Amino acid sequence: MSAGVTTGTSIPDTDLTALVGWLRSVGVETSGEITCSRVGFGQSNLTYTVRDEAGRQWVLRRPPVGHLLASAHDVAREARILEALEATDVPVPHIYGVCEDAAVSPVPLVAMEFVDGAVLTDRSAGEKVSPEVRSAVGAAMTETLAHIHAVDLDAVGLADLASHKPYAQRQLKRWSAQWEKSKTRERPDLDTLTARLSDNIPEQHETTLVHGDFHIRNVMIGPESGAVSAVLDWELSTLGDPLADIGSTLAYWPERTDAVVLGDPVEVMDGFPDRDQLAQAYLERTGRDPQALRYWHVLGLWKVAIIAEGVLRRARENPANRAAAGVPTPAHVDNFVARAVAVADEAGL
Incomplete structure (x- = not known):
């Protein structure tokens, strides 16, 4: 052949x-x-x-x-x-x-x-499923996160995947370094946000598997049921505080009132939960600390801003790294930082 x-x-x-x-x-x-x-x-x-x-x-x-x-x-x-x-x-x-x-x-x-299912990448994909299925997707995502955080690390052989040291400190160190290597400009407001995060770290009560990049474009769903058929893109996964995952999910989840969004986000369509509903569903399912989640929401936005800056830089350096949705602009990075500052202010960080 x-x-x-x-x-x-x-x-x-x-x-x-x-x-x-x-x-x-x-x-x-x-x-x-x-x-x-x-x-x-x-x-x-x-x-x-x-x-x-x-x-x-x-x-x-x-x-x-x-x-x-x-x-x-x-x-x-x-x-x-x-x-x-x-x-x-x-x-x-x-x-x-x-x-x-x-x-x-x-x-x-x-x-x-190859897993048979749908990835809700944009509104055209979202239009192919009903509002009832869209609602089910939100519930299925929080349930799937709960399953990820319940994995027995010793039983599956992942206890040595990463450090068991406090996760927030590790994230702040890692992504601060990534920012220094990836940034295309100086951002004093991001540096101030880094200091606020460093000064307000909540106590970590458990160490679980953390996906690290859990959002709607990284799951495949059944178009008739809304159930998650596969979780994709595990390259940022590690061991750490499970609230970091839902914090990142909230960071990625846009709403109609957001000043700037990337592409044509499906999450703003009728039927999908908003950020508060997602957070509440996860907290009710797991019994974890809502105040600590606010911290991880801020850190998630901070991290996504740094990731977006890195994607922007790679796309500028080599057009082969561009994807169909385009790449973030400086305005997108600015928006993530501004949202992080707003959530930090509301949380009293």
Whole structure:
């Protein structure tokens, strides 16, 4: 069988003939030529659908193109987490293998199962599901977060995934360093916010698995039920305070009253819960501390601002890292910082 690619998106720096051979070595049999296409709005690790002539599909993940920050975009680590979670209540795709053969690609590639479901990337996707399903998506996401935070780390072999030291301090240290490496301009207001977060860290009562990037575009849902069929994009996952995850979810979740939004967000459509409803659903499900969640909401917005700045910089350096939704602008980063300051003021931080 031959391997090739039709006109359209290919996987950067990847030998497709060698890729087919590697796929066979991990149990993935392809028929005829394969075609590869970029999928999703993600602008960190890049995701591609691989199709063969028989119509079968698989998914490949690779790091972004260009200069990478140390420890970022580790797709092999991401694959380890997904493999560990396969036997738990957390819905994840099956991993076929991690390719580290330089003859196939100069960077690692992860091959995984293609999960049937919908990703609600924008309003056009949201229009395909009913308001009742949209409401169910919000409930399913908070339930899925509860499952992630209930994973027995020792039982699945993830107790050594990351440090067990206090999580807020680790996040502040890591993302402050990322800001210094990624920033395109000086932001005194972000620096002031960093100091406020450092001075008001709540006590951490537990250490759980933390997804680290849990938002609506990182879950696949059943379009008829709204149930979560797969949680995607685990590259930022670690061990830490579970409230950090719902804080990040709130940071990413836009509302109609927000001054600036990226793209055409689905979350503002009728049926979806607002941020307060999401927070309340999670707190009622888990019994965790609402005041501590306010802190983690601020830290989530602070972190998303830094991530957005990094995406902006990578896209400027290499257009291959751009995704269909476009890239954040300085105005988007400004908005995240302003929202963080507002939540911090309300929380008395």
